[in-house]
Amino acid sequence: MYKALIVDDEKWVINSLLRCVDWSNFFIEIASTATDGIEAYSLAQEIKPDIIITDLRMPGMDGLELIRRYKLVNPDVLTIILSGYDVFSYAQQALRLNVFDYLLKPIDKSNIESVLLRAVSQLNSKNSNTQIPANISTALNDKKVNTYISEIVDYINDYYQDDLTLGTVAEKFHLNPSYLSDLFSKSMGMTFSNYLTGVRIEKATQFLLYTDYSLETIAEKTGFNNYRQFIRAFKRMCSETPSEFRNKNRKEDGDI
Structure with a gap:
């Protein structure tokens, strides 16, 4: 299973993501959640997630700074930004950090599942020695x-x-x-x-x-x-x- 960390200062957003996606179908387990960037950075160093899904604007440390700092520790981590701000300057900064995807809130279930499908596909190609399902359709049975x-x-x-x-x-x-x-x-x-x-x-x-x-x-x-x-x-x-x-x-x- 791939480990994911979800970060958002609004707990209802985290709970919504946990409920609307059947993560096991994507061969992903939610290793932890956090409500600010500082907490998330500390957790990430401990759990070493394969995927970080983070809000953009948060108190203490924003999502971009979280990604920037943790990529110094683990440059291979796959990062997905969730944002309520359709501001291209944010997307530009995300590109510079090689963010995997940038999704606007409110998050549509089909959109997040499409991104997760591509994310798992990329992780699979990078981790050919990892024990993962040989047939992705098995891991994504519901879809x-x-x-x-x-x-x-x-x-x-x-x-x-x-x-x-x-x-x-x-x-x-x-x-x-x-x-x-x-x-x-x-x-x-x-x-x-x-x-x-x-x-x-x-x-x-x-x-x-x-x-x-x-x-x-x-x-x-x-x-x-x-x-x-x-x-x-x-x-x-x-x-x-x-x-x-x-x-x-x-x-x-x-x-x-």
């Missing part, structure tokens, strides 16, 4: 997620830079494209195309922050046909151009 989906998600994450399309991936996994499209949307809560673009944009932000690659090079390395397509997709998802994002968020020497 009846087909094994193909976890394999396809892993495939996209590994080969996002290639010329992937719904058709080529369907052919790779011996599926009808229409069937794959429907299965993917129902299982992941988003279309195949949106997920693929999201993965590419996430990878692109890392190149923008930590390299001097040109936009043309980044577009090529992240699977876009050309840099114009890359710019359009980035602006659609991030509400600013890649150059604007880089100029505002570029990692300086000594930054975490």
